[in-house]
Amino acid sequence: MTDYSVQTNPQPYNDAEAPPSTTRPVMQPDNPYASTRGSITNKQLPAFDEAIINKYNRSGPRYTSYPTALEFTPIPENIGVNGFEAVSLETKILQNRESRAPLSLYFHIPFCRHLCYYCACNKIITKKNSDSGDYLQYLMAEIALKRRLLSVSEGSDKPLVKQLHLGGGTPTFLRDEEMVKLWEFLQTQFEFLSDDEGDYSIEIDPRELSENTLKILRNLGFNRISLGVQDLDETVQIAVNRVHSAELIENVLTEARGLGFHSINIDLIYGLPHQTPDTLDKTVQRIIEMSPDRLSVFNYAHLPERFKAQRQIKDEKLPSPAAKLAMLGNTVNTLTEAGYQYIGIDHFAKPDDELAIAQREGKLHRNFQGYTIMGDCDLLGFGVSSISQIANSNTRYILQNDTNLQNYQAKIDMAKINPMVMPAVKYIKTSIKDRLREYVIMNLLCHDYLDFKDVNQKFGIDAITYFIDEIQQLGEMQADRLIDMDAAGIRVLPRGRLLGRNVAMVFDEYLEKKHKNRFSKVI
Incomplete structure (x- = not known):
């Protein structure tokens, strides 16, 4: 029988069957993951080695969670007395959430006005303004539905929110007045940290901004924005159906800085049709001149059999694998030479950005929103396909709403009649062993380091004994100087930083x- 119970009593992490097998270092810093790459001027730069990347370039997950989303299983219908649904698993999880844990809120806006051919997401292409208003009502209903289940800390009347993110789709598909309505409603449900302490971000299509959108967002409390640029070459833009000028991007950045946004991110993609190393290098150089605080440089994975939009892109227009590799190498070298710190898995940041500071201080984390500085938060997702991550004692629950808009809306409509109905339709209940492996994987991806003593203390094991098979598998990577291992731990070396996912x-x-065949290649 499957166990759907919610764990309320902590259990010790005691999986070791053998005593410690090696001498541990006597000296231990307060945070073993802090300063592993030195000061700002002496950070650990990634080393691009074409032969090594070709050798290890295999398919693998991005580890925004562990276990990954492929381990989701359906939440069974739970019919109770008189045909009404009994208390659902999601209800139990939210009710038993640790009230002192702060929240990170995610809102999924699935709509776009334009179809980008590289897209690998479930987006709804529409120009109907009424769609956003209808969807907003469902979002607010879900917020109220979940909020009533959340307990609060003593002395508080609302759950504390430290982080908020609107993604999609195109979140700015919401009209300015709808964004104000959503934000004002959230203030009635949650307590938010101040502008200087909280992290409140939104993804923006620069083509879909009204004259006052950025000003309204900043006045509401948003302090970080992310712009999808992808490429500045007009031929490439036409080929992927996303055309905008460099001047438009620069104007948005200039206005955002003037309004006092704390951090601005730009997304780029390499491997798009008609891209060459030279054309992409011109884009990267132009973006560096605009000086965003963060950059995300993603590998385009061409999977037209899975994503309908990509069928508009012809295989013969795509760059060769060798050209893609050259694009990656050039981009990494150009950005690091320009002073950007390589965070990991496609992400770069200026040394004074909060993301880079958190990495140097050993406080960086990773979740479904990517790299984050708010690792102590429970993630609460709202909207179609959104994902929540809720910790409960030594277990983490990962929940996902329906990915079909009509089915999601039907769930919310049912909840108005029967308060026992909740929107999540899939879940993962992590085991203690999962939490251990998650800790190992996330520290390797966030800090390029795994401290055995730290793992031993947190999980009650002898890491070398417990992971002896994995350590033996890492032998070839050590011989290739991707990593270094000793009795203290595992360090990802500069030559292996671009291949951190392979280590994980x-x-x-x-x-x-x-x-093993369900993911795109690492590079």
Whole structure:
């Protein structure tokens, strides 16, 4: 019988069957993951080695969670007395959430006005303004539905929110007045940290901004924005159906800085049709001149059999694997030479950005929103396909709403009649072993380091004994100087930083069993 219960009593992490097998270092810093890459001027730069990248370039997950989303299983219908649904699993999880844990809120806006051909997401292409208003009503209903289940800390009357993010789709599909309505409603449900302490971000299509959108967002309390640029070359833009000028992007950045946004991110993609190393280098150089605080440089994975929009892109227009590799190498070198710190998995940041500071201080985390400075938060997702991550004692629950808009809306409509109905339709209940492996994988991806003593203390094991098979598998990577291992731990070296996912994959128990062919390549 499957166990759907919510754990309320902590259990010790005691999986070791053997005593410590090696001498541990006597000296231990307060945070073993702090300052592993030195000061701002002496940070650990990634080293681009074409032969090594070709050798290890295999498919693997991005580890925005562990276990990954491929381990989701359906939440069974739970019919109670008189045909009404009994208390749902999601209800129990939210009710038993640790009230002192702060929240990170995610809102998924699925609509776009334009179809980008590279897209690999479930987006709804529409120009009907009424769609956003209808959807907003469902979002607010879900917010109220979940909020009533959340307990608060003593002395508080609302749950504390430290982070908020609107993604999609195009969140700015919401009209300015609708954004104000959503934000004002959230203030009645939650307590938010101040502008200087909280992290409140939104993804923006620069083509879909009204004259006052940025000003309204900043006045509401948003302090970070992310712009999808992808490429500035007009031929490439036409090929992927996303055309905008460099001047438009620069004007948005200039206005955002003038309004006092704390951090601005720009997304780029390499491997798009008609891209060459030279054309992409011109884009990167132009973006550096605009001086965003963060950059995300993603690998385009061409999977037209899975994503309908990508069928508009012809295979013969795509750059060769060698050209893609050259684009990656040029981009990494150009950005690091310009002073950007390589965070990991496609992300770069200026040394004074909060993301870079958190990495140097050993406080960086990773979740479904990517790299984050708010690792102590429970993630609460709202909207179609949104994902929540809720910790409960030694277990983490990962929940996902329906990915079909009509089905999601039907769930919310049912909840208005029967308060026992909740929107999540899939879940993962992590085991203690999952939490251990998650800790290992996330520290390797966030800090390029795993401290054995730290793992031993947190999980009650001897890491070297427990992971002896994985350590042996890492032998070839050590011989290739991707990593260095000793009695203290595992360090990802500059030569291996671009292949951090490969190191992490060694500790993934699910990967080889079921999913080795379900992911795009690392590079």
